[in-house]
Amino acid sequence: MIDLDGAEDRVSHWLDAQQRSLLNHLDTVLDAEAGLGDILTQAHRNAVTDRLKNALDTEAGLREILVPSSPLAASPQKQPGLNEVTPGAAAPEEQVSPQVRLTLRTESHVSEACGVLEDAVSIDKLICFVHTRAAVLKRANSHACPQKHTGTCGPSCVRLATDARKALSAALLIFKIAGPRSRAFAERLDLEPAGDRAATLAAGLESSRYRLRALTNITHSNGGCRNVPAAAVELTEILDEMREISRDVVGLCIARVWQTISMILGRYLPALDERATLAFLDDFTICDLRETDLGSIDLTGVRWSERGTLWPEAVDVEDLKIRSDEILAGSGVYVIRSGTATVRAYAETS
Structure with missing residues (x-):
């Protein structure tokens, strides 16, 4: 006769081991400190760019290269929507010469727009880091407390609660970092769509910190492991919402870059994703x-x-x-x- 209780314990222990192994491997790949370093590095870059604007007239050099051949060429063509594809349109890098691409890199408005995009991507990466960990934790805890049928909590339950607290602590830390950055980002783009959305993100990150602290408290309480599945679900819901907003900010910043480039060139170029957008110039x-x-x-x-x-x-x-x-x-x-x-x-x- 098959020992179902024993089989359930063995499966639960195996799932615990796999979940912890996956989280440990993710820690080696996803580096929140590196994401923070990217943001701080970008802040220095923006300061240098601002100083260069006062010393170099890159627009004058760019106009020498990109001067339109007729008055009609000075205004870009009507631009399709961000997700609209022009039939038969070549990729932007095929429509623009290397000379122009290299010159655009140092044009102040393009440089500023790309700097804004890089800031948005850095914030999104931080949120993505904890979002991934929360999703893994949610899946690992979908079978709930493995010792629920005994009425007591064993070592595997304690490990589940510990992993949940680590994920919650990581989320609190990232939200503490990303919140002020999002607020500063919103102020930098005041009255622009990306700035409005970044303000929503900053407010959401701030209010979510209170919910995260409450979740941390219930996982520390007696029998806290029984609260872990529900905490993992709520943590994932919070991060789903924040990630959706941060992706909106990135998308608006991408559109901003291509609108700037299109205005300078006097013709529409289709928008790409953030990686391809930055690759276009670099x-x-x-x-x-x-x-x-x-x-x-x-x-x-x-x-x-x-x-x-x-x-x-x-x-x-x-x-x-x-x-x-x-x-x-x-x-x-x-x-x-x-x-x-x-x-x-x-x-x-x-």
Whole structure:
């Protein structure tokens, strides 16, 4: 005769072990500290950009390249909606030359819009971090307290409650970080749609902290493990709501970037997702730059590859490697570091 009680215990123990293993592996992949570092780094970037605006007239240089051929070209064509696709339209990087893409990177309005997008993405990554952990915890606790039929709580129950408290503590920490950042973001974009949505996010993060503290308290109470499944469900619901708002903010910031680019170029370009949007300005890993005038263009942050990027003869590629960081050892893909700005510098050292 099969011992059903014993089988249930064994299955529960196995599920506990798998859940803890998954959470431990997620901790090694998802790094909240790195997300916070991204936000702080972006704040420094914005400060430097603001100072550069007062010293460099990048708009004048851009107008020399992008001056419209007729008065009608000065106004962009009617733009479809954000999710509307123009039939037969080529990808933006196929419609815009490398010279223009590189020049757009240093245009103050584009740089500011991209900085705003990067801030929004950094906040979204922090919320995504705890959202993922909460979803895993919810699934792991779907079978409820494994010792419920005995009336007592064993080691596996204690582990479940401990994991729940860790997830709640992580959410509280992230909300404490992301809340003020969202509020500052909203003030920065006051009266803009993205700013309004960011204000909603900041208010939601603040009010949710009280709910998270209450959930933490019930998991600390006697028999707290029995409250873990319900706490995991509520935590996931809170994070679902916050993630939805943060994704709205990112989407509005993406639209803002492409509206800015379209206004400067005088024609509509279709909006992409956040990764492709930033890659449009930074990714030159498969690009022929041999006929491009790079003499005074700031290349900080440009991503290039040893095999796919063709540089002008004046560029010493080996020296360029020294002034760049390889994304992954042996990949042959590099990002040019700050402070190694122009091709003129590479040419003079070659």
